[in-house]
Amino acid sequence: MKPVTTILARSVASPFYRQHAGFFLFLFFILFGIYPNIYQVEQVHYGIILGILTKASNFLLFVSIWFLYALRVYTFFHNCIGKNDYLFLQNLNAIAPKQRFYYLLQLVLTLYAPALVYGLAVMIVGLYEKHFLSASLAVLVLISFTLLVTQAFLFSLQKNRASFFDLNKWIPKINFPKNLFAFLMRYIFREQFLAMAGLKLVSFCCLYFFISTDPESYKDRILWLIFITSMIGHSIIIYKNQHFMETKMAFYRNMPIRLFKTILVLFAVYLIILIPEFWALKGVAMEHQAFKDYFIMAATAPCMLLLMHVMLYTEDYQMEDYLKMLFGIWTVYFFFGLSNFRWLLPIISLVAAFIIFYTTYYKYEKNMEVEGIE
Secondary structure: HHHHHHHHHHHHHHHHHOOEEEEEEHHHHHHHHHHHHHHHHHHHHOOOOOOOHHHHHHHHHHHHHHHHHHHHHHHHHHHHHOOOOHHHHHHHHOOOOHHHHHHHHOOOOOHHHHHHHHHHHHHHHHOOOHHHHHHHHHHHHHHHHHHHHHHHHHHHOOOOEEEEOOHOOOOOOOOOOOOOHHHHHHHHHOOOHHHHHHHHHHHHHHHHHHOOOOHHHHHHHHHHHHHHHHHHHHHHHHHHHHHHHHOOHHHHHHEEEEEEEEHHHHHEEEHHHOOHHHHHHHHHHHEEEOOOHHHHHHHHHHHHHHHHHHHHHHHOOOOOHHHHHHHHHHHHHHHOOOOHHHHHHHHHHHHHHHHHHHHHOOOOOOOOOOOOOO
16 A cells, blocks of 8 residues: 555655745754864764763753654644645545554654654764663654654544644643734744744754854854854744734734834844843853853844844745745845944844835735635
8 A cells, every 4th residue: 555655745744844844954054054064064963962872961952852843743743634635634544553553653754754863873873982871762762752653643533633732731821911912922832832942942052052062163153153044043933923913813904003013012022032042142152251242143133033024024925935035134144244343233124124114014915815824
């Protein structure tokens, strides 16, 4: 029944990697693209893997990352079978249990491949350095997550879209006031929790651990490159926020609310979600006594995210086109940040954001025929 594997790959695996292409490119660039040669890449990752094998805190951190990724794999599959276009997946229940488990296991291995590949590297280094216990634990964790996600897939299919793990049950319900700020914060932390948690873990680790564990990495160019790339990594969060505002909160446009208040709320939202990055930059600044760099980056970050948000009002972008536009923004910020006028970036970004927002907000029209983002 080879066609079953092909159908699952084309209907689930391919959309998964297409939807998360931006995140994987961001992660690949941070982990491999910022180093000048393959030798330095090897040295850095060898040190990271040794840290995983020898320090309990690093091991738990990477287990947390693998767990969040496994949870994201499951929620993607669960959202798929909740759509009418994926009702054909229910036909898997007609297959014998062992075969059904085998096909879903193949699917999980495909979706979980990035974590498994890095886990394989951890195992090889662990065996080479004779850290047998740590290497065995890493392999055991990955095998457990793989089997757990496969079992969760089976549960969702057999229970007709019932959730094996309802994340919202674990997120405390807070009675926010009914305003734009509250709606956006609730949407981010309830509907985008996994994406937010994964992004913050990667962003914090890239900004702090890479710099603090390798003092040679602390150079203006490298630090600024990591910082700008981490900000661009927020693109999926920003894109979904704007999509939420223009679809689920379309009524907001007709309310007698000043544009200044709206853009101020957006700035406040991005200021809050950047707290982990501020904390990481503070640690870098204190360790290397580079407080000027800290203040410039801390001021640039929310202004840059605000600009990335308001740029979505210049045209009804699809995600692919939005990422192309962001590459241009990344290029401008990177090269401008290498100049002596880096301190002007927050001011220029904020002024540009206000001008673009005031001139495009009421002209913008969302194409409601386009299917929403899940």
